[in-house]
Amino acid sequence: MKCYVGIDLGSTTTKAVIVDENGQTMGHGITNSRSNYDTASRVAQMEATISTRLTLFRQALDSIEELQGNITELLEDLERYFRLELFLEQLDDLHKTSLKSARDLSVFSGGEDLTEALEEIFKQLSSTLELLFAPGAKRKSDFFRDLAGSAYMQVGESVARQLGLSFDTLLNIYDKSIIEVENRPPADNLDDKFIRALDRVLKQSGLSEEMVRKQIQSALDEEIDASYIVGTGYGRVRLPFPKEHIRSEILCHGLGAHLMYPGTRTVLDIGGQDTKGIQVDENGIVANFQMNDRCAAGCGRYLGYIADEMNMGLHELGPMAMKSTRSVRINSTCTVFAGAELRDRLALGEKREDIVAGLHRAIILRAMSIISRSGGVSDEFTFTGGVAKNEAAVKELRKLVVENYGDVTINIDPESIYTGALGAAEFARRAGTENTTPTERLQ
Amino acid sequence: MNTEVIKEASMVMQKEMITRNYDALTSTEESGRKIASTFVPGNLNELIMSFGMLNNLPEINAIQNGMRKKSGPMIMDAERQGHSEDVCTYVKADIGQMSKGNIAPNGKPMPSPDLLLLSYTGCFTFMKWFELLRHEYGCETVMLHVPYTGDGVVTDNMRDYVVKQLKEDVIPALERVSGVKFDIDRLRENLRRSAAAEDNLVWVLESGKNVRSPIDAYFGGVYYLGPIFTAFRGTQEAVDYYRVLRGEIEKRIEQNLGPITPEGDMPEEKYRLVVEGPPNWTNFREFWKMFYDEGAVVVASTYTKVGGVYDLGFRHDPDNPIETMADYCLGCYTNRNLPTRVDMLANYVEEYQADGLLTNSIKSCNSFSAGQLMMMQEVEKRTGKPAAFIETDLVDPRYFSAANVKNRLESYFQMIEQKRAQSRVA
Numbered sequence: 001m002k003c004y005v006g007i008d009l010g011s012t013t014t015k016a017v018i019v020d021e022n023g024q025t026m027g028h029g030i031t032n033s034r035s036n037y038d039t040a041s042r043v044a045q046m047e048a049t050i051s052t053r054l055t056l057f058r059q060a061l062d063s064i065e066e067l068q069g070n071i072t073e074l075l076e077d078l079e080r081y082f083r084l085e086l087f088l089e090q091l092d093d094l095h096k097t098s099l100k101s102a103r104d105l106s107v108f109s110g111g112e113d114l115t116e117a118l119e120e121i122f123k124q125l126s127s128t129l130e131l132l133f134a135p136g137a138k139r140k141s142d143f144f145r146d147l148a149g150s151a152y153m154q155v156g157e158s159v160a161r162q163l164g165l166s167f168d169t170l171l172n173i174y175d176k177s178i179i180e181v182e183n184r185p186p187a188d189n190l191d192d193k194f195i196r197a198l199d200r201v202l203k204q205s206g207l208s209e210e211m212v213r214k215q216i217q218s219a220l221d222e223e224i225d226a227s228y229i230v231g232t233g234y235g236r237v238r239l240p241f242p243k244e245h246i247r248s249e250i251l252c253h254g255l256g257a258h259l260m261y262p263g264t265r266t267v268l269d270i271g272g273q274d275t276k277g278i279q280v281d282e283n284g285i286v287a288n289f290q291m292n293d294r295c296a297a298g299c300g301r302y303l304g305y306i307a308d309e310m311n312m313g314l315h316e317l318g319p320m321a322m323k324s325t326r327s328v329r330i331n332s333t334c335t336v337f338a339g340a341e342l343r344d345r346l347a348l349g350e351k352r353e354d355i356v357a358g359l360h361r362a363i364i365l366r367a368m369s370i371i372s373r374s375g376g377v378s379d380e381f382t383f384t385g386g387v388a389k390n391e392a393a394v395k396e397l398r399k400l401v402v403e404n405y406g407d408v409t410i411n412i413d414p415e416s417i418y419t420g421a422l423g424a425a426e427f428a429r430r431a432g433t434e435n436t437t438p439t440e441r442l443q
Numbered sequence: 444m445n446t447e448v449i450k451e452a453s454m455v456m457q458k459e460m461i462t463r464n465y466d467a468l469t470s471t472e473e474s475g476r477k478i479a480s481t482f483v484p485g486n487l488n489e490l491i492m493s494f495g496m497l498n499n500l501p502e503i504n505a506i507q508n509g510m511r512k513k514s515g516p517m518i519m520d521a522e523r524q525g526h527s528e529d530v531c532t533y534v535k536a537d538i539g540q541m542s543k544g545n546i547a548p549n550g551k552p553m554p555s556p557d558l559l560l561l562s563y564t565g566c567f568t569f570m571k572w573f574e575l576l577r578h579e580y581g582c583e584t585v586m587l588h589v590p591y592t593g594d595g596v597v598t599d600n601m602r603d604y605v606v607k608q609l610k611e612d613v614i615p616a617l618e619r620v621s622g623v624k625f626d627i628d629r630l631r632e633n634l635r636r637s638a639a640a641e642d643n644l645v646w647v648l649e650s651g652k653n654v655r656s657p658i659d660a661y662f663g664g665v666y667y668l669g670p671i672f673t674a675f676r677g678t679q680e681a682v683d684y685y686r687v688l689r690g691e692i693e694k695r696i697e698q699n700l701g702p703i704t705p706e707g708d709m710p711e712e713k714y715r716l717v718v719e720g721p722p723n724w725t726n727f728r729e730f731w732k733m734f735y736d737e738g739a740v741v742v743a744s745t746y747t748k749v750g751g752v753y754d755l756g757f758r759h760d761p762d763n764p765i766e767t768m769a770d771y772c773l774g775c776y777t778n779r780n781l782p783t784r785v786d787m788l789a790n791y792v793e794e795y796q797a798d799g800l801l802t803n804s805i806k807s808c809n810s811f812s813a814g815q816l817m818m819m820q821e822v823e824k825r826t827g828k829p830a831a832f833i834e835t836d837l838v839d840p841r842y843f844s845a846a847n848v849k850n851r852l853e854s855y856f857q858m859i860e861q862k863r864a865q866s867r868v869a
Contacts (some may be wrong), residue, residue, distance in 0.1 A: 110750070234850070248854035251861065285861045290832065291851060373816060373832075 001056075004432055005048065006224045006424025007041045008249065009033060009235030012272035012300065014387065016044035017421040018052045018226070019429055027051030028418045030225070032143050036183045037235035045226070046186050052224055053194065054079060060219040064211060074201065077135070081197035084133035089193075090144050090181060091129065095122040097177040103131035103175060112296075117163050117170065120318075124155045140313075147184055149174070160311040191220050228432030230424040234273070245429050249420050250278055250289045256423030257382040258284025268371055268397075269419065270387035272300045275367050277374035290374035298366025300386050302335045303393075306359055309339045310352070317356055321392030324357035331362075338362070357392060364396040368404065375403055380409040384416040450701060453688040457669050460547065460684065464674050468497055469551035469716070475622050477557040480576065482569055483750045485562030485589055485772040487613070489633035489677035489759065494621040498674040499556060501572070505536035507548040509724030509838030517543060518839050531568045532571075532807045532839040534575070541579060558620040559584040560613065565591055565777035566810045578721055585616040589772045595783045597773045605769035630764045633677035637759040644671055645753045648665035650744035652694050652795050657695035660701035661718045661741035662731040672750035677759075679817075704735045713738030717791045719784075719815065720803035721746045723835035726843045733849050737856050741801075743791040745784065748776040755787075781814045785821045792826045798859045799828040806836045829862050831855035 002025060009016045010033060017028045030049020033040045054075060061071045095118070102114040110179050128151055132139050141147060152174050158169040198216055201211050232252040256269040260392055267278040275298055279288040292298060307314045328350050330341055338359060345355045371377055381401060387393050394412060401408055413419075457599045471478060477496045481487065483503065508514040517539025518532055524542065526535050531589040540546070540553075563586060571584075571679050577584045590601045601640055615627050651660045658664070667688060675681040683759040695701075701709035705728055716734075718741045723730050734741070749759070752774050760767040772778070779787075786836050792800055802819045804812045816832060833851050836842030 195512070234846070248857045260776035283865065285865055286854075286858045287829065289854065289858075291847070345672050375820070 001222055001229050001433075002225050003052070004425050004428035005045060005229040006252070006421040006426070006428055007044060007229065007231045007233075008252065008418075008420035008424060009037050009041060009231065009233035010272055010420075011234055011274075012304075013417070014233070015418050015421040016041070016048035017418050017425040018048045018224070019422075019425045020352045021429070021433060023426060023429055025422065025425075026055050027053070028415065028421065030417065032126070032145065033235065034182055035179075039183050039185055040235075041231070042185050045229075046190070049224055049226075050079075050082070050190065053190070053219070056219040056222055057216055060215040061212070064215060066208070067212070070205075074205065077201045077205075078194070078197055078216075080133050080135070081200045082193055084130065085193040085196055086312060087129065087133065087144065087147070088126065089187065091122070091126060091148060093184065094148060094181045097180050098104055098122070098173050101173045101176045102181075104178075105169070114165065114169065114173065117159050117165055118173070119153065120159050120163075121155050121170070124159070125151055130157065145178055149178065158297040168391040190391075190421055194220060228391050228428040230428040230431070232420055244431075245428075250276060250291075251286055252420045252423030252427065253384060254278045254280040254286040254289075254423065255284040255426055256419035256421070257384060259422055260413050260416070260419065261380055263380040263383040263409070264411065266371065266374075266376070266381045267419075268367055268381070268383050269385040270298075270300055270363070270367055270383075270393070271385045272304075275299050275370050277367070277371035279375045279378070288375045290370045292366070292370060298363050298370075301317045302338065302363055303359070303387065303390070304337060304414040305335050306342065306356070309342055310356075318360075318390035318392040320352075320353050321357040321360050322395070324351070327361055328354045328355050328358035329361075330358040332353070360390070360392040361396045363387070364393060364400055366393075367397070368400050372404075377405040377408055379413055382406075382411040382413075382416075384413070384419040386417055388412050389414075451691055453684060454666060454675075454693055456684055456687060457666065460670060460675060460680055461673075465547050465551075466548040467624040468499055469547050470552060471554050478554060478618070479558040479560045479620075480556040481560040481562060481717065482564075482566075483672050483866040484566065484634040484777040485564035486585070486672075486676075486750070487560065487562060487587075487768055487772075488593060488674060489630055489637055490613070490617065490639045490768060491560070492633055492677055493626060494617045494623045496558075496621050496746065498618070499553070500673055501537045502533045503673055504540060504553075505533040505838050506549060506724050508536055508540060508736040509840075510727055511548065512725065512840070514725060514838035515840045529807060529809070531572070531809070532842075534568060534572045534838050536838045537572070538575065548843040555580045556582055558616060560616075562589065562687065562772055563587060564772055565590045565779070574760060578796075580806060583616060583620055585612055585758065587613050589778060590780055591606045591780070592696070592773060592783070593780050595780050597770065601768060601773060602769045603774060605763050609765050609768060613618075620854075634759040634761040634764055634767060636679060636682050637671075637677045638761070640671055640685045641751075641753045643689045644668075646689055647685070647692050648743070648747060648754055650696065651764055653696060654796060654865060655699060655701060655712055656715065656740050656742045657692050657702065658698060659704070659709075659731075659735075659741050660747060661744040662704075662727070663702050664744055664747040665722060667734075668747050668750060674828055702735075702740055704731065706732075706735070709735050709740065711738045712740050713824075714856055715740055715742045715795065715797045717742065717788060717795065717797045717798065717800045718744040718746070719788055719818065720805060720811070721749075721808075721837060722803065723843050724838050725836075726845065729845060730818060730843075730848070733852050734753040737853070739852075739856060742795040745776055745787060748754050748787075750775065752776055752787075760768070777811070781818060785818050785825075788818065788822045789825045792822060792828055797824075797828065798863070799855075800826075800830040801855065802830070802832045804832060804834045806834055807839060808837065829855070829858050831858070 003018050003020050006017045009415045013030050014175050015030050018026045020026050027048045028051055029044045031040055031043040058075060061067055102118055156170045157167050160170055230247055231241055232247050232249045236246045253267055253269050257264045264280060275292045277290045278286055281287050294358045303317055304314055307317050328345055342355055458657040479491050479496050480499045483500055488498050514536040520539035520542050521535035533684050545553045559573050559576055563569055589605055647661060650657050670681040701712055716739055755854050755856055757774050788800055800822045802815050804815050819830045819832060833848050
C-alpha cells in the first residue's frame, strides 16, 4: 500500500500521521520530542505505522461475519499485548544499559558493586509493570520514560534501603541510561511482536484461531510503503529530509484544520511553545497569520510551569479549574511572574481552583490578542493543539469568542493534536501522487 | 557563514568616505572645525556644510555600534542610568556611548558637539533625546519645528512656518556657533550637488522594478543610502559615489545579475518583496541571509525613504534654497501620515511587481510601530497580495530572536508560493 507521512516536530511532542492515496487517515502516532529529533521522528513514525497496522487489521477482520461484535475487543487486546511486547523490549534494553552504566560508574566511584541491586530492581520492575498492561488497567502515560521512571523510583528506593546502598547512585544510573535508551532508534521487527501478541490473545479467547490468524497475517503482508514524507514544526530543519520535504507549520496547521473541518476560516493553535492565529481560505490556503513573539507566555508551557509550581500533573489543571466558582483575575501572562502571582494569591487565601481558572483565562486572553492581530475570528473557528484538550481553556475560549465575535461555530477535534501532521501528510500526498488535479497540487 | 565579504568598488568608496568623516569629527581639536549634531530625517547637511561645520548623526553612531556588536553593553549602561527597557534603543545606545567615554566608532574620543540642531520631523522621541543631550553637553541648541503632515498635504502656511524658523532661528544659530557669515551662494552650490546625486540615487532605487532586480532595496539599500542620508549630501564625494554606483548597477542589468550579497551574487529571484520598517542592525547579516538563502529579494522599501523621499519627484532646488530645505524636511517619510504611507506601500507593491508586503516592526520604536499592522492590512486589501509581520529591534541584540523570525519568514515565503499556485490555477 502506498502511503504518505506527515511529521510534526513540536517542542514537547512529535506527531506523525499516515494517509493513503485517497487522503484517508490510516494511522497516527505521538511521542515525546526528547533532545533528539531524529529519534523522535522515527518513533512517531513507528507509532503511526503501528496505528496503521491496526487499521488494516480491522479492515481485514471486518470481512468475517462470525467475528462481528468481537472485533473491537480483540483488537484492543492485541494492541495491549503488542504494547507490552514493545515495553518489555525497551525495559530489557534499559536493564542492560543500566548494568553497563553501573560498571562505568564503579570505575570512578571505587568499585561498589551494584549488579545485585539492579538485577533485583529489574526483576521487580518487569513483574510490576506487566500489570499495567493487564485488561482494564489504566496507565498514567503512554511514554516509556514516564512509566518506567516512576516505577524505578519506587522500587529503587526500597531496594536501596534493603541493601544499604545509596539511592542517589541508583538514580544517577537510571538518568544516564534512560537517555541512551530513549535516543536509540526503535527496533524494526514490529511484525514479530504482533504475532507474539496474537498468540497471547488467541490463547485466552474462544475465537477461531485459524481464521483470525489468516486475516491478521494477510494484513501484515500488506507492505506499508511510505513513499513521501513531509516534515513540519520547530525541529523541521533537523529532519534528515531534503528542503522540499519541509513545510512551515503555519501552512500545515491551516491545511490540517481545513481537512478536519472544511468550513474553517480561522484556526487557533496553542502548542508547547507557540500560539498561532491563522486565517485560511476555502481551500485551506493561509491568508494571514500571527504568532507569539520572543515570549512563550500564553502557550502550553505556561500551564506546564503552573502545574509544576502546584506540584500537579498537567492534565489535572483543567478539571481543577472547572471546579472554580469565581475566577481570580491574574494580571500577568509572563510565565515566571504567574508563578509569583500564584503564590501571592494563595497567601491571600484564594482557593486553588479559582486561581487556576484565572490562569486559564490569562492564557486565552493572550491567544485572543494574537487572533485579533491575525484578522479576528471568522466562522468557522477551529481550535487545535495540546491545549485544546483542556476543558477549562476551551470554556474560557468559547466565552471570549462569543463576547467578541458573536455566534461562531467552534470546532474542536479530539485528535486535534495531529492537525499539523495531518496537513503535512496531505502536502506529502499532493507532492507524491501524480493523479492529483492542479488545484490539489498547490505546491 | 562566510567571513569574507564580497565588495564592489562603490562599497570600498563608501567605507573610505565614512572613515574620513569620523576622522574629521575626532580631530576637530587640531582642525578647529565646529560640529553640529543632528538626525538623519530632516538633516540640513548642505546648510551645515555652508558654515564649514561638520555633521555628527547620533543614530548613525548607534547603527555603527550595533553592526559592530558594541551596542548591547551600551544599552545596558543606559538602563543602569535609569532608562527603561521600552525606551528607543538608538537613544540608549547613544547615552551608553557617552557614558563609556564617548568613543566614536573609529576608536577615538568623539568631541562634544558645538551645536545641537534638532530638525523635528515626525519622530517624537527626537525631542526628548536632544533634551537629554542638551543636559549632557550644555551647548547651544536650536529646534526646527517641522509640522507633521497629518492631512497628507504640505500647505503654504506650513512651508512659510519652516522657512521663517530657518531664517530667524537656525541660520543665526549656525552663524553664532561657527563664526561664519551665512553665504547663500555656497548653500546653492551644495544643493546643486545634492540634486545631482539624488537623480542617480532614484535611478538606482528604481532599478528594483526590473524583474530580476539587480539590487536588494533593503539590505543592499541601506548601503546605497549611506552617503545621502548622512554627512555627504551636497558633497562632490556623494556625486561621484552615486555615479559609480549607477554604473555598477547598469552593468548588473546588462549581465542579468541579481543583487550582490555578502556571499556573492544571488543565484535566483524567487520572491519579490516590499518591506516597511528599518532593518535589525545587531544581526544584520544573519537577518539578510534568511532572505537571500530563500531567494527573497526586497525590490522596494520605505526605510530607504526616511532620509528623504526622492522617488516621488522631490529634488533639492538651488534656485529656492531656503524653501527647498523646508520642502525636504516636510516630505521625509517619517513626517508623512498613515494614509500616505499606505499609498506609497500599495503603489510599490504594484509598480515593482512584488509578491507582497513584509513589515519589520521595531519593538522599541513607539513612534513608527503604531499603525503598522493596520497599514499592512490595508495594503493587503488593496493589492490582494499576501502580507506578513515580523518583530525585531534596531540595536538591542536581546530583541532579535532568530528562530522566530526565520520561522515566520519561511512561513511567509511558502504562503506566497501557495497563493501563486492558486492564481495560476484560477
